[in-house]
Amino acid sequence: MSASPVFVAIIGAGTVGSSFIPQLQNLIKNTTNRAIFPILIARSSKCLVSRDYTGLDLNNWSADLSASTITPPTFPNETLKWLKSAPGEVVLVDNTSSLEIAQSYPAFLSAGIHIVTPNKKGVSDSLELWDNIFNSARQGGNATGGYFYHEASCGAGLPIINTITDLVKTGDKIKKVEGVFSGTMSFLFNTFHPASGTCDEKFSAIVDKAKAAGYTEPDPRDDLNGLDVARKLTILARLSGLKVPNPTSFPIESLVPAELEAGSASDFMAGLPKFDSAIEERKAAAEKENKVLRFVGKLDVDKNQVSVGIEAFERGTAIASLRGSDNVISFFTERYGANPLVVQGAGAGAEVTAMGITADLIRVLERLN
Amino acid sequence: MSASPVFVAIIGAGTVGSSFIPQLQNLIKNTTNRAIFPILIARSSKCLVSRDYTGLDLNNWSADLSASTITPPTFPNETLKWLKSAPGEVVLVDNTSSLEIAQSYPAFLSAGIHIVTPNKKGVSDSLELWDNIFNSARQGGNATGGYFYHEASCGAGLPIINTITDLVKTGDKIKKVEGVFSGTMSFLFNTFHPASGTCDEKFSAIVDKAKAAGYTEPDPRDDLNGLDVARKLTILARLSGLKVPNPTSFPIESLVPAELEAGSASDFMAGLPKFDSAIEERKAAAEKENKVLRFVGKLDVDKNQVSVGIEAFERGTAIASLRGSDNVISFFTERYGANPLVVQGAGAGAEVTAMGITADLIRVLERLN
Known part of the structure; x- marks a missing residue:
């Protein structure tokens, strides 16, 4: 001793x-x-x-x-x-x-x-x-x-905070960070729009199953509103040098339709199928470019931009290839150049x-x- | 101060x-x-x-x-x-x-x-x-x-050594580690057997181009003999708890044919095309299972096994999806379960x-x- x-x-x-x-x-x-x-x-x-x-x-x-x-x-x-x-x-x-x-x-x-x-x-x-x-x-x-x-x-x-801290402390410049930061969102979109094969299920049906399996919060709106992802992006943006005033000071795409924001969780689940066609259209548009939809957070230091929402990603990229409920975070930096430093794996669990x-x-x- | x-x-x-x-x-x-x-x-x-x-x-x-x-x-x-x-x-x-x-x-x-x-x-x-x-x-x-x-x-x-050290120190058990540990091998195989699209070039021609571009050691045998990868595997195996006596105490598949081990680098390059058909056959066999060839290192703690060589990987996995000359290392641990913790990015460069x-x-x- x-x-x-x-x-x-x-x-x-x-x-x-x-x-x-x-x-x-x-x-x-x-x-x-x-x-x-x-x-x-x-x-x-x-x-x-x-x-x-x-x-x-x-x-x-x-x-x-x-x-x-x-x-x-x-x-x-x-x-x-x-x-x-x-x-x-x-x-x-x-x-x-x-x-x-x-x-x-x-x-x-x-x-x-x-x-x-x-x-x-x-x-x-x-x-x-x-x-x-x-x-x-x-x-x-x-x-x-x-x-x-x-x-x-x-x-x-996952080694996220310490990795970005090491990059910054050793003098690298963070250019962009993007990734899937929510296990729930990862599961929903990897199922809805798989990188290989197809899925015929409606988005609302997948949310329903995920809720039943305990993959979502008791009220799935707490996952679908994007705020959890926005908070994680806020942290990484600040570590990258951006002065983000608060976690709602940038665009956040909520997957909770405005008319379903009030009411109980059951009301929400009952109302969700009405919005399936809108997300199906986005899936079809992405598919035409051989891309898949993912719910991501992104930050761009030079442009001083942070955003959270659905984006389409080319098949073969780390984000498109995600499986299960894994997180994946890509750090684009001055030193790493065109190919990012990527960390992937379970981002939730006790x-x-x-x-x-x-x-x-x-x-x-x-x-x- | x-x-x-x-x-x-x-x-x-x-x-x-x-x-x-x-x-x-x-x-x-x-x-x-x-x-x-x-x-x-x-x-x-x-x-x-x-x-x-x-x-x-x-x-x-x-x-x-x-x-x-x-x-x-x-x-x-x-x-x-x-x-x-x-x-x-x-x-x-x-x-x-x-x-x-x-x-x-x-x-x-x-x-x-x-x-x-x-x-x-x-x-x-x-x-x-x-x-x-x-x-x-x-x-x-x-x-x-x-x-x-x-x-x-x-x-x-890349956060490899510190990640495995953190896993072990916090009480996780490393089960398996596998990955692409050589930027040169990564480039050669990502080009020879891409995850999307096809490549008609011979393996020897790709080695030739890589050498000309400075992606290999002056004598490409120093990359192709697998010893650099074997040394990295030795380090990770020891950190995982395996008592590896030395970096040649386990199977290493050298891509240098025995009859080309002697002689100059030029002799080697001149002789390599003779061996293209053998690696083409392996590529075709992998392709039949929708897999791609990668030069990887692997360790399995329970089986007390370490190996280095060519393996076939299912499309959609992190290793199959590699681009450029990136490294990718997957840690399978008790806590992370079926989906590994993955770190990917440039694994070489000053x-x-x-x-x-x-x-x-x-x-x-x-x-x-």
Whole structure:
């Protein structure tokens, strides 16, 4: 044990948190040069807490948390105060998707607390919040600030954020980024317009099946409105140097027809078939050029443009060749020239999202003494 | 300037080194919290050296080096002794492809000198050398050893080594890795057997054109014998947990016919057309299954198998869809399941190789106080 101990506080113990905690256990076991103490596992109404900072026993954390009668410390005030009192470096792992929690990142970072998170809200909301986060973080030049890592905020465990960061830090210029950033959208369009073979099913029927299989949010409009993709594009655009004010400040093509925006999810599903012919026409037009439709996000640094929506792609390209619910992201840069650097694979799922968080936690540990 | 100064010594100032040095200049300029002093630029016969460790002026390094009459310190002895005397942390950047230099890594690492390198010889030669390197390095548990990073030893600047390392460190299990690891082989087979359209040219004619365009080594046998690919597979296999004794300890399909192994490069080129019919037959057989031929490396951890050679791939897969001289590497892991994590893009070229080195240098700097 040559390195100083590190204390880990976990907010959010849902699907992703439940996959992260076993990875943390494994990391604790395999880290022979440093003690890592999990000191907090909090969800909205209850928590497990190690008040004396000696660390929680994680072996039955889920049952222990269910049985707990302890109210979590208030967030941010009590939590921040308590973490500041820890006898060493602290990493806050935010496994929520809460904007409210993300709005407190600057306060935690300014207090020297490190943050790793898959929560895309903090880095994809207002530019002001983005600036506050990075100005408070060690990476942004605040010598006493905490480190901030968010690999899993885009593409889960795929090496997206760290790749674009490496490109920029080594002096490459990002020209364009384009890709499929939503597993749900990927599945819908790979099925509706396959790169090889044909599909005779209507778009609405595919949405229906995907919903039944649990591939969409309970209300599919939360996938189809494009906002999740817009948030991911906002993050990549900012890392590429564009000052995107907020995630709705550029064109976003919603696949939710205006007249189906209100009403229940069932109303939406019942109304969707009426719009099949419009998307069939676009498919036929793309097919004439030997192209396939994909729902993509794109950014162009020179043109200062970001957009999200349906586009047609030539067969044989990485985006057209996608399978299943995979993500694919292509980075066009000055150094890489005409052929982009491409990363592809599962961009959602609890295990791979947790992997992104754990890899970030390791990056923080590697930077501490 | 809150962090301690770091001294950088560069061995090898050819194509890659000439791209790395401007990236280093850029890094020095942009690193506001730490002084970085380049203290040595050495090639075989001459060098630039800052004997008092105050740092070289890099603005005219190439002309200065050409004009230099200073013989480099002997390697390893004088170099090691001098770097050990530096008044701070030292990073050795080995831009050569020399096994002899790599054999001294353990001595430098044991002395606390960090190493970043695109040189694949050290990590792909004997398992004994691999073990010596990692046992001497900080990553291998030697608390006073130097850090060792070699991203550019496989796929140049593509995130390959760091991705596989992250997967393993976070507890994923690598099941299989397969891909196209040679830009030259990629170009030859993407041309000879395209995923869309057809090619009527003979394989030998394509090799001829590639040689004329400078896409192959001066003697194309150095690409076609498969050894470069075998070395990259050796690295990935070891990172996946396989104890590969050396880069020729598994099946390697050489595309150099036995009777053309001897003789000059011209003799080889003159003799190659005689073997066109054999590869044409394999192309036709693959085509019958709607597959295309690619020259790939593969490893299977459960089966403890590594191999390098021609394989047929279904159209629509990432490997079949390759263009130009791109590399593509697919990682099949326990967490990623049936669809692999895929990284694709230029896997050779001075600028992108230098980028891999610079990113590694940044990783070392980030781990130092």
